[in-house]
Amino acid sequence: MNAPTSSPETAPVLTRRATRSGIPPLRQYLAESWRYRAFAVYWSRADVKARNFDTLFGRVWNVLNPLLFGVIYFVFVGIIAGGGLDQLDRFGFIVGNLYVWLFFNGTVTNGVGSIQSGAGGVLAQSAIPRVILPVASALSAASLFLRSLIAYVPIHFITGRGVHIEVVWLPLAFVATVMFGLGIALLLAVANVYLRDVSRLLPHLLRLWLYLSPVIWQFTRLESQGSEMVERLGRINPMYHAMVVWTVGFGGDLPGSDESVAASMLVFSVWAVGALLAGFLLFTSREDEFATRN
């Protein structure tokens, strides 16, 4: 990374030298990243646009895809797990939560992929701060999620979920989900540079994480397990707390649950800040090696 020296008249614009810690001067790094903000926005727009460019329905797939996932899991839970197909509210619950999960999943998967792909020669041929690429991927995932809400809103009302005061938690949950997903993406992107097997494992790990999180099952089921240990283990999962906030934010407070949305929001926020900070520091301390290891 570029480290400017400070002498005003004869100082070089940029200096390239070895740094001991590996972490670049943060102020300079953030300023340089800010310089490429338009690239991040346009790269993410390009990504969203290019996704389904060769299909008949084109961008409609961005909305249709999570909806179909919702139908599949509704059938899965309804028939295979014996929950019944007559509960419309469950359909709304599953679709809403799956939209959130796909948003998180997309932030992580595309963030890791952005470094692996080399982003059209950007990694090999320019000094753009590498963090721009996972950030652009997070923007794509966030953009797709917000678009998919267009399809969710009618489902929300048709399935009788209504509007509740708890909806005020959603903007906070959105920001924290972006931060947490980006943090995980940065950590795994570094791991994947050193060990390519990470990208092969990633879909399976995320699928397992989906089933361990209250996405297609209600978080209240954790309380009804009757085992304190299961409850404790369940709550270690940061996405448990995220889904408590999203579920209540979408559908209103759940009667009979001891879960505090404010507490879950706080726990998830701490995870989000921690993951982002850890991911950013690890990523920036290693990014000089990306060009030669890719």
Add this chain to the structure above:
Amino acid sequence: MRPATDAIQIRDLSVSYSVVADRPNAGRRTSLVRSTERRLIHALNGVSFDVAAGQVMALIGGNGAGKSTLLKTIVGVLKPVGGQIDLYGRPHLLAPGMGFNRRLSGRENVVLGGLAGGMSLDEVREKQDQIIEFADIGGFIDMPTTTYSSGMFGRLAFAVATHIDTEILLIDEALSAGDAGFRERAVAKVQEMCRAAKTIVVVSHSSTMVAEMATHAVWLHQGQVRRTGELGDVAEEYAAFQAAGGETAQMDRSIADR
């Protein structure tokens, strides 16, 4: 502190990087995991020279001499393990097609490529028509670039890359895009860039015509500076070295670390 005329100062620069390679005789082994090893390449070792502002400097040397590594270190892709480079202007490596998304139209890729090259959004908008006119690919500009012939894609990529203003221009890749007519315009465009940029560093094989604009040269051999000076003198000595069979593959500098 720099002399008033220097644009680039390189002092005792060393660059190493590691690559993953299959272990020798790996094919004979039966193993569940791939048999690879990491090799450390010492690409540059104790390189020092200055490039004056306004100078066109040619980098001369055989394959593996460290020319591309040096340009990538100047631009910031690779990091030194020792020494330092002081730059008195922002460098730009001429890299046609960088940042492009092949599924988008040519027009959209002009914006993406320009932003990836460090242009501001206003600059891209200001130069967009100029770039499209230079690429001269007609109605294809609004079609996905997957529908382009390689020549058309090369013209567009080249047009974007050469419309980025810079103070220090670095040229490595061979400059060949499109048909003979376009190549002529391409060389003229690079020469125009060379005149506009304050300083140029060009790898000698990239374009004979651009390299001919060089006044000075640095001869790199096995990651070290063998000679610097006026182009004629350095080129003559290098030619004599080549004629004597002195230029061989230079991967013997790599060592197996693990």
